[in-house]
Amino acid sequence: MRRWAPAVAVALLACAASSVFARETAYEEEGGGGPAAEPRRADPVPFVAPPPGIYYVTETYVADVVTTSGLLTTYGTTTIHESTGSYARVLDTVGTGDASIFDGSAFNGRRTLNDGRSVAGAYYENFVLTDAGFIAVSVVFFQDDAELSRLSTLPPARTLAPATPRPAAPTPAPPCCAAVRPTPVPQMTARRPIRPGLSLRPTSLPLSRIEVLRGRPVELWLRAFVDDREIPVSSWAVTYGEPGDAVATTGGGAIPFRTSWKRLAPPGAAYDLVFRVEVDTPETGRRTIDAPISIIVRAPALQS
Numbered sequence: 001m002r003r004w005a006p007a008v009a010v011a012l013l014a015c016a017a018s019s020v021f022a023r024e025t026a027y028e029e030e031g032g033g034g035p036a037a038e039p040r041r042a043d044p045v046p047f048v049a050p051p052p053g054i055y056y057v058t059e060t061y062v063a064d065v066v067t068t069s070g071l072l073t074t075y076g077t078t079t080i081h082e083s084t085g086s087y088a089r090v091l092d093t094v095g096t097g098d099a100s101i102f103d104g105s106a107f108n109g110r111r112t113l114n115d116g117r118s119v120a121g122a123y124y125e126n127f128v129l130t131d132a133g134f135i136a137v138s139v140v141f142f143q144d145d146a147e148l149s150r151l152s153t154l155p156p157a158r159t160l161a162p163a164t165p166r167p168a169a170p171t172p173a174p175p176c177c178a179a180v181r182p183t184p185v186p187q188m189t190a191r192r193p194i195r196p197g198l199s200l201r202p203t204s205l206p207l208s209r210i211e212v213l214r215g216r217p218v219e220l221w222l223r224a225f226v227d228d229r230e231i232p233v234s235s236w237a238v239t240y241g242e243p244g245d246a247v248a249t250t251g252g253g254a255i256p257f258r259t260s261w262k263r264l265a266p267p268g269a270a271y272d273l274v275f276r277v278e279v280d281t282p283e284t285g286r287r288t289i290d291a292p293i294s295i296i297v298r299a300p301a302l303q304s
Contacts, residue, residue, distance in 0.1 A: 054089045054127060054134060058082070061140050064108060071149040073205070075111060075119045077142040087134060091123040096145055106141035109211050109298040116209045116294075119145040149205060194231075194284060196277050196291035197223040202256075209294040214264060219256040222291060224279050234278045239290070241273035261297045271295040 050056070059079040067074050094100045097117035103110060111119045121143040127134045197206030198220050212218045222236040233253030243249055246259035257275070265271055272294050280286040 050087055050127075050129075050134060054087050057084065057086045057088050057126070060084055061108075061142070064111065064143055066111070068205070073114075073147050073149065075121075075143045075145045075147075077121070077144070085128070086137075087127040087129065088124045089127070091125050091139065093122045094118070094120060096120045102139060102141075104298070105139045107138055107300055108141055109213070110141050111143060111211060112209050112296075113145070113147045114149065114205060114207060115147075119143045121145065192226055192284060194279060194287060194289050195225045196275075196289045197225060198275070198291055198293045199223060207293065209270070209296065211296040211298055212261065214297050214299055215260055215262050217258065217260045219258050220293070221256045222253065222275055222277050224277055224289065226284060231279055231281050231284065234280045234286075236278070236291075237276045239274050239276045242271045243273065244271070244295075261295065264297050264299065265295075271297065 058081060060082045062078045062080055065076045065078050067076070092100045092102050096113070096119065098120075099118070100123060102123040103118070106123060110121070113119060121141055124140050124142065125136055126138045126140065127136055129135075198208075199206050200210065200219065200221070202221050206223060210218075222233050224231050224233050235252055236250065236257070238246070238249040238257070242261075243257075244259040244261040246257065248255075248258075251257065261271065272292065275291040275293075276288055277291050278286070278288045
C-alpha cells in the first residue's frame with residue numbers, strides 16, 4: 001500500500017495543475033482580469049526605389065546668377081545643400097544657342113546672351129513621392145555659360161576731301177587795288193555715326209533681346225554711343241510695337257522706360273519694340289536714331 005502512495009500523490013498534483021490551468025484559461029476567455037495581450041506592431045513602410053534615371057535631390061535650386069568681371073559675363077545657378085524630400089531627373093542638356101523641346105517649360109525660363117543666342121545649361125524635372133507613385137511637379141533650367149563682350153567695330157568716320165573751287169574767270173583789277181582773290185570754300189566733314197543701346201541698368205551692357213516674367217515690372221534705359229563713348233540722350237519715344245502697361249511712351253534721357261506685360265506673345269514670337277532716340281551734342285548736333293529690342297514674356301504667374 002505504501003508503494004502506491006507516491007504515485008497517487010503525483011497523479012493528484014497533475015490533476016490539480018490541469019484543473020487550475022483550465023480555470024485560468026476559461027477565466028481569460030470570459031474576459032477576466034488577466035494580463036492584457038501586447039498589441040501587435042505595424043509592419044514598417046517598405047522603401048520605394050525610384051525608377052531608373054530619377055534620383056533623390058540633395059542640392060536645391062535657389063536662383064539664376066549673372067556676374068560680370070571686365071568684359072567677361074558668366075551665367076550660373078546657385079543652390080543650397082538641402083534635402084526637401086523631392087526627386088529629379090535630367091531632361092535635356094543644351095549648348096549655347098541650341099534649341100530644346102523644353103524651351104518655355106521651366107518656371108525660371110532660359111536667358112539669352114547679348115547676341116540673342118540662348119545660354120547653355122540643363123533642364124531638370126522635379127518629382128514628389130505620393131501614394132500614387134512619383135508625380136512630376138515642375139521643370140527648372142540650370143544655366144551654365146559665359147560670354148566675352150566685344151568692343152564695337154564701327155568704321156571710322158570718313159572725312160570728305162575739301163571741294164576744289166573752279167578757277168574764276170580773270171577779273172580786271174581796279175586801277176588802285178590788288179587783284180581780287182577767290183573766296184575759299186569751307187571744308188565739309190561727314191557726320192559721325194551714333195550707335196543706340198538699351199540696358200536694364202543705367203551703366204550695364206546694352207541688350208538687343210531680354211526675357212521678363214509675365215506681370216513683372218521692368219525698366220529699360222535708353223542710351224547712345226559714338227566711337228564706344230557714351231553720349232547723353234535728350235529724349236526718347238516708342239514708335240513701334242506693343243509697349244504693355246507702360247507708365248509713359250515718351251520721356252527724357254534720364255528717365256527709363258517702365259512697363260510690364262500681362263499677356264504672353266503668340267507661341268514662338270516676341271514683342272518687338274522700336275524707340276526713337278534723340279541726341280543733341282556739339283560733336284553730333286541734333287539727331288535721332290532708332291533703337292530696336294525684342295521682349296520675350298515668360299510664365300509663371302502674374303503679380304497680385
